[in-house]
Amino acid sequence: MMRVRDLGEFGLIGRIAGSLPQPPPDVVVGIGDDVAVLRGSGPDYFLATCDVQVENVHFLRTTTTPYQLGRKVVAINVSDIAAMGGTPLWALVSLALPPDTDVDFVDGLYQGMGEQIRLAGGSIVGGNLSKIHSEIVIDLCLMGSVAPERMILRKGARLGDLVLVTGSLGDSRAGLELIGHPEWSISDSARRTVIEKHLMPQPRLKEGQALARLGCVHAMADVSDGLVSDLQHICGASRVGGEIWVENLPISAACKEVAERAGQDASTWALTGGEDYELLFTAPETSVPEIQRTLADEMGTPSHVIGRIVEEMSGVQVRHADGKTVLYAGGSRGWDHFSGS
Amino acid sequence: MMRVRDLGEFGLIGRIAGSLPQPPPDVVVGIGDDVAVLRGSGPDYFLATCDVQVENVHFLRTTTTPYQLGRKVVAINVSDIAAMGGTPLWALVSLALPPDTDVDFVDGLYQGMGEQIRLAGGSIVGGNLSKIHSEIVIDLCLMGSVAPERMILRKGARLGDLVLVTGSLGDSRAGLELIGHPEWSISDSARRTVIEKHLMPQPRLKEGQALARLGCVHAMADVSDGLVSDLQHICGASRVGGEIWVENLPISAACKEVAERAGQDASTWALTGGEDYELLFTAPETSVPEIQRTLADEMGTPSHVIGRIVEEMSGVQVRHADGKTVLYAGGSRGWDHFSGS
Known part of the structure; x- marks a missing residue:
């Protein structure tokens, strides 16, 4: 008997996608992407995405408030729509609750969801x-x-494009580690920064819409599974390869402080930590100044060049400052929901 | 501390709906109904609904196949859209699985979902x-x-309308009882009928669309919670009362056979059993012949007059053949997910 843990999340998605019939023509982008793109009766495309938070898998009731959880469950879905340059409109909430759940939990959750939407x-x-x-x-x-x-998909990255990311990477993972080790001595401001980034991430909605308006971004995704994994998604869909330049990764002082206390490498958290909900995108080198200026001027959001698109046969490589290159094979995953404990 | 079981499903929905801000003008029908009705960029309204199946609450892996479960989870959502006269288009599936789940389960589930969609x-x-x-x-x-x-809502029932229902009622409950008592001696055909109705209900999609096309139906819902409860939803939304005539309830010979074996009253199952996924609707008396002829001629589906719409102050009453009337108070619920075991 084969179990889902043997296949893993992406193996199972591939198996499911392969078993379903060819989608009808009103499905512009179907199963396998983060967001479905659908043709309705009007000029705009419909977008639809869903994301689930399971207790003791994605969250613990002891380390997040219901309000923070409500914010996050909306934020991670908004982030998916932001990464296409889209506009979020309507949310449906499915809630499965043990009967002894405190009603205050539901109240707090809806306050958070209502505020974030x-x-x-x-x-x-x-x-x-x-x-x-x-x-x-x-x-x-x-x-x-x-x-x-205006729509931007995962596919579309072109040879020679530079790879950019908004904000900083690794903070969410630092927050997760710190929640697991509250005894660590960390400055108040660093503690606040990384824990808030983990428990209440802010989707880059205005940034995604601005990039879509500029019209020069070729491919985009949000950093949810982890930078390497998400760049692999872009490269796989675009049939290109990619290089990540470790020395260029934007890592906050807060993340570095926590990583040092943990005896870990902050750049590993930035590469594979996931849940940063920053935007990862590719664009031609000539467009980079306009992109960086627009995001900085309109939203005050920094963006950094962290690599480039190369030939497909090179796969996704991480280049270290000392010249060493690590090949991340196709099977590597930043966050596989079925592996681990 | 108040727990969700103290409030119940509808109490909790009311509390949530009351806590959310007034919806924007693109939300034609929002929270509290089975289906959200939304205004997009095109002439048609957009419909969205979700329904969840939880193991050991809605299904047991020992009594349903993954294929049947897949059929049912799609069917119950299609039924909600059918009850508005709408057209189902696109489904998103959120699946939370224990890692030791057999991959065959996922294959069967998707086969069933794929077939029903x-x-x-x-x-x-x-x-x-x-x-x-x-x-x-x-x-x-x-x-x-x-x-x-063409859209038909719960609200819109008018004083003097007759109340109709497609097909027959109580079969799903009979199937559930029989699954719990496989030792009961029941004819093969009755067993097959009621168990299939419970495990693999068929939504009345073409019937809902035909009723919408006729243009004479004032209000509609599907029978999911139970006839009395669903008529209460229609009457509450329409600010009217309703009478159900017990002697008119369409109850199959199969349902009667199982009820007799169970020592239960088949009409009670028809009134409160739920999960029949038949269409419940109201229309003026003059339109009834055309409605019944259309459903019979085009789909071979019988429909029966089972009551009428009365003044709001009367509430929803069930009238028995002996003249006895039972008042079902507003608090009565056919299926409350938080009560019971």
Whole structure:
């Protein structure tokens, strides 16, 4: 008997995608991507995505407040739509709750979800409540729209493009490590920075829309699984290879402080930590100054060149400052939900 | 501390709905209904609904096959869109699986979902996979469309309307009882009928679309929670009361056979059993012949007059053949996910 842990998340997605019939023509982008792109009766494309938070897998009730959890479950879905240059509109919330759940938990969760969807310009329009015996499950389905000529997909990266990322990488992983080790002596400001980045990430919605408006970005994704893994998704969909330049990775002082205390390499967290919800995108070198200026001037958001697109046969490589290159094979994954404990 | 079991499903929905801000104008029907109705960039309204199946709450792996479960999780969502006269289009599937789940389970589930969505003319366009420690959770979000002038809502029932229902009621409950008592001696054909109705219900999609096309139906819902409860939803939304005539309830010979063996009243199963996924609707008396002829001629589906719409102050009453009337108070619920075991 084969079990899902043997296949892993992406193996299972591949198996499912292969078993389904060819989608009809109204499905512009279907199964296998983070967001489905759909053709309705109007000029704009519909976007639809869902993401689930499972107690004791994605969150612990002891280390996050219901409000923070509500913010996060909306934020991670908004981030997926942001990475296409789209506009979030409507959310459905499926909630499976043990009957002895405190009603305050539900109140806090909806406060957080309501606040984050309002920040994104959308609203909660429905959902479903169910009993479950053990762990809380929160599934959020977010719909949105995008003008076809502005949409940015994973596919589209071109040979010679530079690879850029907004903000900084590794903070979320640093926050997760610090939550697991509250006894570590870390400065208050660093502690606050990395824990907030982990528990209440802010999607780069305005940045995604600005990049879509500029029209020079060839491919985009958000950093959810981990930088290497997400660049592999872009490269796989675009049939190109990619290089990441370790010395260029934007790593915050807060992340470095926590990594040092942990005896870990901050750049490893930046490469594979995941859940940063920054935007990862490729564009021609000539467009980079305009991109960086626009994001800095309009949103105050820094963006950094961290690598470039190369031939497909090179795969995705991480180049260290000492010239050493590490090849991440196709099987490498930043975050596989079925492996581990 | 108040727990969700103290509030119940509908109490909790009311609390959530009350806590959220007024929806923006693109939300035609929002939280509290089975299906959200949304205004996009095109002439058609966009519909979105979700429904979850939780292991050991909604299904047991020992009594349903993965294929049947896949069929059902799609069917119950299609039924919600059918009850508005809409067209199902796209499904997102969120799956939370324990890592030791047999891959065959996932294969069978997707076969069933794929088959049922194909029957409805839609397709699976994406989703999400996650680990969970204990019970399998399947959340399906179904999107669709409807022309605004054809849409039928829960609200709209008018004084003097007759109340109709397609097919027969109580079979699903009979199937559930029989699954719990496989030792009961029941004819093969009755056993097959009621168990299939429970495990693999067929949504009345073509019937819903035909009723929408006729243009004479004032209000509609599907029978998911139970007839009394679903009529209460229609009456509450329409600010009217309703009478159900017990002697008119369409109850199959199969359901009667199982009820007799169980020592139960088949009409109680028809009134409160739920999960029949028949269409419940109201229309003026003059339109009834055309409705019944259309459903019978085009789909071979029988429909029966089972009551009428009365003044709001009467509430929803069940009238027995002996003249006795039972008042079901507003608090009565056919299926409350947080009560019971």
